[in-house]
Amino acid sequence: MKKFVINGGKKLYGEIDVGGAKNAVLPIMAASLLSSGEVILDDVPDLLDVSIMSQVVRALGGEVTRRGKSLTIQVGDFDNFEAPFDLITKMRASIVIMGPVLARKGRVRISHPGGCAIGSRPVNWHLKGLESLGAEVRIDHGYLDVSAPVLKGARIYLDFPSVGATENILMAAAAAEGVTIIENAAQEPEIVDLANFINRMGGKIRGAGTNVINIEGVKEFTGTRHVIIPDRIEAGTFILLAAACGGDVRVNNVIPTHLTPLLAKLDESGILYREEDDGIRVFGNDSFQAVDIKTQVHPGFPTDLQAPFLALLTRAKGTAIVTENIFENRFMHVDELKRMGADLKVEGRSVIIQGVPCLNPATLVATDLRAGAALILAALTAEGRSEIWEISHLDRGYENIEVKLQGIGADIVRVDE
Ligand code: UD1
Numbered sequence: 409m410k411k412f413v414i415n416g417g418k419k420l421y422g423e424i425d426v427g428g429a430k431n432a433v434l435p436i437m438a439a440s441l442l443s444s445g446e447v448i449l450d451d452v453p454d455l456l457d458v459s460i461m462s463q464v465v466r467a468l469g470g471e472v473t474r475r476g477k478s479l480t481i482q483v484g485d486f487d488n489f490e491a492p493f494d495l496i497t498k499m500r501a502s503i504v505i506m507g508p509v510l511a512r513k514g515r516v517r518i519s520h521p522g523g524c525a526i527g528s529r530p531v532n533w534h535l536k537g538l539e540s541l542g543a544e545v546r547i548d549h550g551y552l553d554v555s556a557p558v559l560k561g562a563r564i565y566l567d568f569p570s571v572g573a574t575e576n577i578l579m580a581a582a583a584a585e586g587v588t589i590i591e592n593a594a595q596e597p598e599i600v601d602l603a604n605f606i607n608r609m610g611g612k613i614r615g616a617g618t619n620v621i622n623i624e625g626v627k628e629f630t631g632t633r634h635v636i637i638p639d640r641i642e643a644g645t646f647i648l649l650a651a652a653c654g655g656d657v658r659v660n661n662v663i664p665t666h667l668t669p670l671l672a673k674l675d676e677s678g679i680l681y682r683e684e685d686d687g688i689r690v691f692g693n694d695s696f697q698a699v700d701i702k703t704q705v706h707p708g709f710p711t712d713l714q715a716p717f718l719a720l721l722t723r724a725k726g727t728a729i730v731t732e733n734i735f736e737n738r739f740m741h742v743d744e745l746k747r748m749g750a751d752l753k754v755e756g757r758s759v760i761i762q763g764v765p766c767l768n769p770a771t772l773v774a775t776d777l778r779a780g781a782a783l784i785l786a787a788l789t790a791e792g793r794s795e796i797w798e799i800s801h802l803d804r805g806y807e808n809i810e811v812k813l814q815g816i817g818a819d820i821v822r823v824d825e
Pocket of ligand 1: 432567712735
């Protein structure tokens with residue numbers, strides 16, 4: 409079992425680099441299945457989730473090779489349309505292979521990904537969208553079996569701007585006959601990156617980044633080379649860590665417009681930062697104010713930064729309310745933070761936070777990826793020795809986080825017991 413041992417209470421100084429976005433690279437790897445040409449992706453983070461998606465692509469018949477930060481994917485004319493059960497259940501995000509495999513093979517069989525720690529996470533909107541394109545969906549022994557000899561463009565209104573559903577429909581529609589219009593589409597920067605990538609392969613997608621996406625289906629996709637956008641959630645996590653610990657930290661490789669809702673909340677709470685070329689410099693201090701947060705779809709406050717922001721607010725001046733509107737069970741970090749002396753009360757979908765002057769070190773368990781990030785933040789601010797267990801969750805989405813944090817003076821080590 410691996411754990412992080414953290415000696416908290418140190419200010420952080422220096423520069424820290426943000427890698428390519430996990431939530432962009434995973435669907436883009438899936439979209440590579442649309443083309444029989446060679447795809448090269450640059451700035452691909454070395455994450456557990458990327459390695460699982462690589463295994464999924466290999467299991468379908470593709471070749472995936474990593475050289476440094478680049479990934480080469482050569483799919484050719486693969487035959488398989490069924491993704492292995494163990495891989496799909498390991499990573500929910502692998503559901504995004506549905507659209508491209510269906511488009512290429514006319515059929516896809518994939519285990520129903522089911523729920524996860526943060527909620528039940530159904531895929532009904534993915535399936536409804538694919539059905540609108542002409543697919544037939546069968547549920548058989550816990551598997552989703554989706555077939556469509558021909559996909560036909562359609563007008564699709566999403567009941568909710570789901571990121572994964574938008575991506576699956578976008579990828580299937582990119583290769584469908586005729587025009588598809590997705591209304592109430594997700595507008596996240598990762599959707600824009602996916603659409604840009606598909607367009608580089610010869611796709612015809614307009615409007616990604618707005619809530620109406622227009623997709624003209626094409627028959628052939630070529631190989632291409634594409635640089636993945638920076639990870640706005642990793643960037644936000646580092647910004648919040650720097651704000652919480654105090655000091656002077658420059659977070660490199662940031663697109664500030666992707667972080668507008670976070671920066672607005674930093675302004676409101678009096679945390680000082682400066683936007684610089686390709687980066688954000690944070691000047692942490694101990695006197696930030698409590699602010700309320702409500703998670704929303706993009707461009708609202710991202711649910712993936714709710715946990716680290718909540719951890720920061722445990723030491724803010726005053727009372728804050730954090731409301732989670734996207735996932736029904738995303739407060740598992742709350743009990744862990746309470747064990748460190750945080751004053752938190754859960755009321756339905758909200759947490760009421762009364763700021764305390766300091767947190768106490770503790771032995772903690774990371775229950776999911778972003779909860780794990782919240783615990784690292786809290787442990788780095790608590791003077792003394794903390795341990796965080798179950799850190800495999802963190803390896804899913806943060807590349808060598810302890811090494812990156814050591815680079816700005818954090819006392820954190822990975823211990824294998
Ligand atoms: C993606 C991100 C995740 C982020 C989330 C919201 C990836 C790999 N993951 O997840 O980090 O937290 O967006 O920004 O990109 N829902 C349904 N039915 C569906 C689809 C979704 O009820 O068919 C619900 C979900 O249970 C959830 C909400 O809609 O409560 C949002 O989900 P969605 O936007 O689809 O998130 P993901 O794509 O799973």
